[in-house]
Amino acid sequence: MSLPPLPESAIEIGVGAKDWRAAVALSGEALARSGAAHPGYAHEMIRMIEDHGPYVVIAPGLALAHARPGPQVIANGLSIVTLKEPVRFGHAHNDPVRVVLGLAITEAGAHLAAVAAVANIFNDSSAIDQLAAATTPAEVQRIMGVTPE
Amino acid sequence: MKIVTICGAGIGSSGVLKINAERALKALDLEATVVAADVSTVRTVAADAQIILTSQEFVEAIGKTNADVIVIVNLFDTSELAQKLEDALG
Numbered sequence: 001m002s003l004p005p006l007p008e009s010a011i012e013i014g015v016g017a018k019d020w021r022a023a024v025a026l027s028g029e030a031l032a033r034s035g036a037a038h039p040g041y042a043h044e045m046i047r048m049i050e051d052h053g054p055y056v057v058i059a060p061g062l063a064l065a066h067a068r069p070g071p072q073v074i075a076n077g078l079s080i081v082t083l084k085e086p087v088r089f090g091h092a093h094n095d096p097v098r099v100v101l102g103l104a105i106t107e108a109g110a111h112l113a114a115v116a117a118v119a120n121i122f123n124d125s126s127a128i129d130q131l132a133a134a135t136t137p138a139e140v141q142r143i144m145g146v147t148p149e
Numbered sequence: 150m151k152i153v154t155i156c157g158a159g160i161g162s163s164g165v166l167k168i169n170a171e172r173a174l175k176a177l178d179l180e181a182t183v184v185a186a187d188v189s190t191v192r193t194v195a196a197d198a199q200i201i202l203t204s205q206e207f208v209e210a211i212g213k214t215n216a217d218v219i220v221i222v223n224l225f226d227t228s229e230l231a232q233k234l235e236d237a238l239g
Contacts, residue, residue, distance in 0.1 A: 052157035052188070053206035058165060058224040066161040092205060093222045108160050112185070115164035122225040123169070 003117040006146050010034035010079035011137035020089040026081045027065045027102035036077025036104040057091035061128045066103040073104045098132040150181040153195040155203040159187030165224045166202050173230035
């Protein structure tokens with residue numbers, strides 16, 4: 001199973017975010033730009049963290065921003081936002097975050113195949129450093145194993 | 150053996166935990182069913198589970214359970230998962 005779409009419009013490199021909310025909002029805006037989600041999805045992603053804490057920081061330097069499938073999701077999709085300055089989410093071990101991976105999924109039943117493809121990339125522990133250091137969207141796509149359109 | 154992975158939405162991080170737990174179990178040559186679920190359903194889904202894998206944030210909400218609750222820090226690190234699973238099962 002392949003990775004959810006990660007078009008260039010869903011990638012933003014070296015942006016400034018004043019806090020974790022701003023970082024997650026940028027990742028939601030990227031999903032909206034690529035057509036994977038409505039703008040309101042960003043708010044749902046932020047609310048997941050407000051409700052449950054910073055568990056979305058699933059590896060050192062990486063946040064997996066996502067919410068549940070629902071009306072705010074248009075299509076399966078990924079976004080990647082790399083931050084100019086790392087941002088703290090309040091995670092005990094994996095802060096600060098340098099890369100925010102946004103995920104929109106249309107149905108819960110299908111998410112495991114998408115997540116397995118994501119895991120294939122990040123089981124290589126150097127992937128997060130490589131993404132944080134990338135200077136172009138094409139480079140991000142290459143690290144993620146995506147062929148540019 | 151049944152293992153349940155828990156996160157807030159039941160997709161995303163619990164899915165990552167499921168995939169990587171299955172990879173760690175394979176490396177350990179162990180058989181188990183791994184189910185991803187969200188924290189609101191933990192009582193039903195994990196009623197017959199031996200192990201719950203989760204992030205620190207959900208330990209309190211999971212509460213009292215007969216399963217071993219194992220906290221994973223780096224969800225992509227299959228060696229951390231393998232080590233903690235081996236400790237729990239050994």
